[in-house]
Amino acid sequence: MKIALLGYGRMGKTIEKLAQERGHEIVKTIDANDDYDFNGAEVAIDFSVPTAAVANISACLNANVPVVSGTTGWLDHYDEMVALCKKNNGGFIYASNFSVGVNIFFELNKQLAKMMQGLKDYNVSMTEVHHIHKLDAPSGTAITLAEGILEHSDKTDWVLDAEENDKISIKAEREGEVPGTHIINYGSQVDEITIEHRAHNRNGFALGAIIAAEWLKDKTGVYSMKDVLNLS
Numbered sequence: 149m150k151i152a153l154l155g156y157g158r159m160g161k162t163i164e165k166l167a168q169e170r171g172h173e174i175v176k177t178i179d180a181n182d183d184y185d186f187n188g189a190e191v192a193i194d195f196s197v198p199t200a201a202v203a204n205i206s207a208c209l210n211a212n213v214p215v216v217s218g219t220t221g222w223l224d225h226y227d228e229m230v231a232l233c234k235k236n237n238g239g240f241i242y243a244s245n246f247s248v249g250v251n252i253f254f255e256l257n258k259q260l261a262k263m264m265q266g267l268k269d270y271n272v273s274m275t276e277v278h279h280i281h282k283l284d285a286p287s288g289t290a291i292t293l294a295e296g297i298l299e300h301s302d303k304t305d306w307v308l309d310a311e312e313n314d315k316i317s318i319k320a321e322r323e324g325e326v327p328g329t330h331i332i333n334y335g336s337q338v339d340e341i342t343i344e345h346r347a348h349n350r351n352g353f354a355l356g357a358i359i360a361a362e363w364l365k366d367k368t369g370v371y372s373m374k375d376v377l378n379l380s
């Protein structure tokens with residue numbers, strides 16, 4: 149498969165290595181200030197920066213190159229990208245986290261939220277820990293987890309680094325080179341329940357994005373990682 153990479157940083161380089169090991173060819177890398185020349189790519193993978201994601205995804209869709217985006221921090225514009233994809237009859241997948249483990253964790257989180265619904269003695273909160281270079285907070289993954297809890301909760305929204313009774317408190321910690329840790333806690337006066345996902349490195353994110361690109365290559369439409377992994 150011929151792949152164009154948008155963003156050639158930590159994730160771009162990890163994807164390049166794993167994609168080549170799976171027999172794929174990186175035909176183009178596009179970083180800041182590079183032209184949108186896709187050089188015959190059959191699929192594009194965008195892991196860039198929050199301020200570049202919309203332009204990058206639009207450029208792929210306008211060039212009829214299906215695009216997988218893992219960039220976080222731009223989701224206010226998600227509906228615009230969905231509309232552009234549909235208008236162009238293109239292919240598009242966004243996921244806040246492409247790792248198989250986190251996508252299972254997303255489902256576990258929703259199941260737990262469902263079980264805890266109505267148990268007023270417990271208060272839910274979340275902590276995410278990432279490396280010091282991360283530009284956005286909270287992480288895209290933490291936002292997806294919060295949305296999963298909100299589906300089954302009386303809480304009205306999430307709030308970053310603050311405590312409000314009717315909101316899910318998300319604490320964002322930045323520490324060294326941590327690849328990504330997400331912790332959900334239900335605490336009461338008598339006990340607490342904690343679930344945690346801890347990435348050991350970036351390979352899981354990168355492999356998931358490559359699997360999504362392999363799956364999307366010949367498809368049109370807007371999909372999620374749940375479609376790719378066939379999670380019910």
Ligand SMILES: NC(=O)C1=CN([C@@H]2O[C@H](COP(=O)(O)OP(=O)(O)OC[C@H]3O[C@@H](n4cnc5c(N)ncnc54)[C@H](O)[C@@H]3O)[C@@H](O)[C@H]2O)C=CC1
Pocket residue numbers: 154155156157158159160178179180181195196197198200204217218219220221243244245246247353
């Ligand atoms: N969905 C997922 O599974 C994961 C998502 N991420 C997200 O992916 C993004 C990238 O993460 P990292 O690789 O760690 O960051 P990074 O900072 O190492 O790499 C970003 C790269 O994008 C480049 N860039 C800046 N402007 C650009 C533009 N206009 N077009 C193309 N490239 C441009 C930068 O020069 C840099 O090389 C972040 O938003 C991060 O949150 C990271 C890991 C997993």
Ligand SMILES: O=C(O)C1=N[C@H](C(=O)O)C[C@H](O)C1
Pocket residue numbers: 220244245278282283286287288289290327328329
């Ligand atoms: O910036 C990162 O590194 C990561 N970003 C994603 C996010 O914002 O959720 C996924 C992962 O946690 C690593």
